[in-house]
Amino acid sequence: MINCIAVSHNLELIINCPLDELDQEHIKWFWIDFNKPTDEEIGELDRSLHFHPLAIEDCIHKLQRPKLDYYEDYCFFVTHSLNPYEVEKEEINFFLGENYIVSFHHQESKPVYEVWERLKAAKKVSKWDQILVLYHIIDKLVDNYFPIVYQLEEALDQIENNTAEKSMEQLLEQLFDTRHYLLKLRHTVIPMRDLLYRMLNSHRLKGIKLKQEYFADIYDHLLKLTEMIEANRELTNDIRDSYLSLNSHQTNRIMRVLTVITTIFMPLTFIAGVYGMNFENMPELRWDIGYFVILFIMLGIGIGMFFWFKKKGWFN
Template sequence: MLRAAPVSLGSVSARERAGVIRLELLTGNEQRAGEVSLDELDAIVADPRHLLWIDLEDPTDRDFMLLQREFGFHPLAIEDARRRHERPKLDIYEDYLFLVFYAARPSESDQLFTTQELSLFIGKNYLVTVHHEPCPEIDAIAERWREQADQIEESKQRVALLLYTLLDTIVDNYFPILDALAERTDRLEEEIFEGRDRGALEELFQLRKRLLALRRVVGPERDVLNLLTRRDIELLGPDTAVYFQDVYDHILRVTDAIDTYRDLLASALDAYLSVVSNNLNQVMRTLTAWSIILMSLALIAGIYGMNFVNMPELRLPWGYYAALAGMATLGISLLIVFKRIDWL
């Protein structure tokens, strides 16, 4: 049956620890609860009938020392699990795999989504997951495995199925983020073309920045899943390649969608710049048209404002009214012309 219980390793009690260790044990004839000693852990791992899942949340240095001592993990793998912001990757060791993967979930803030790093040690009959914050995906997968314990126990590649379930859940959680990106992109395009583009440029660059951040995570993960689809990884078995191929297809869809939305944002940026340029051109046309009209009127006023003695029009009784009529005629004519060519 499948058991889930908080456990402490060795003589370190749960109250003395900053992190949380959870153990999931799939076995045919035993029930476990409470403490699991190091001797018992060795016996569990040594028995191929058992499938052990150890989940460490916010582990301490002592936790990593215990892992290295009990499982014989390479110091470089322990160092990568301890440090944050590692690049997604798959390291193949002699009797286990070390995998770095990122979970992502939607966020209500301007960041649009948050990512969480997961480090996984995969052995023949055990899986060790390490993360520094609470991970909802872990809880969901643990519950899913409790419900399917009988089916899992009959499988020959149980650790591969557990790994597949975890990766499939993580990758599927990328799609709500893409839906939110698509919705914000569509709304942004509408605001741009409807003229409600105040702050649009800042939001455009923010979306492109977040898309780039997601692409930096998903791109290496695609390469990792491509490695897992190979049938020559003896630890996982050739029959499980089809499961990882399914996850690989999903992450390909995610990658294609990211590239598509990035192109859409580039098009939206071009559209925004075109709208701004057109608005600026219209303003320049309007200013030019009024400048020409006023300069024409100022030309007439300037001619008859000169202080020459020999200007016969200045002595005509109707000269003033004729100048005003000429200025009005010229101004109205120019106004009509600019209206027709859509400059005003």
């Protein structure tokens, strides 16, 4: 679907303006949105708008890295939004010209829809232009990152405190899932941060230079997100190391108890083995109380070794 909205020099909104009328003199600036376009609609990027084939190719091929490309009379942006339910990247592309902006996305985009409706309902169209449209969309993209980060932080708190009283295996599995989502976030936020840095420091984006404070605010948000993600990744490392150390400590305690038990039974097994050989010249085998004497000796050895190991602190 191709949607188009234009603003005339008389500051009137023209909704669903035909593409072939956008170059008329009464049009001040316009915004075209390609929402889940068909192959035929994608062809309009070349036929009607005459964009560079490489930029069109980047639109067709999904999940390009966030970037900024310069062309003769326009700039091409690749940005990433995040699906909050699956923490999956979704690409939104922009063509920014002197008096227009074109947005392109293969899936429904809530930020684009919200800005579109906001522009339609605007009472003072004079404050709007293509640069402000780009700012509002990117700002909403970045703002939508925060709830995902906060949700992952809450999950980490639950893992650290084990409020659900899960087993160590379940906690580690949940921890690695959270770490995987943080890695996905990192792969989105850092390239977006680098993109905003290029936009702020580019001498060819004069319109953005005039509204630098707006885009600098987005850049600050991305810096904050980067710090939060890195801090949470370090926290996952600390929690993982703590659980692995605890697991190793518990294993060592179990092995120590088993070692004590094995050590206590070693002399008892030796005595039982000696008197289990059944040689004829073993006088103890003919004692009437020999069996009970040997049991008493074995019991005494076991109890004695137990208290000796306990005194050494092997059961602490």
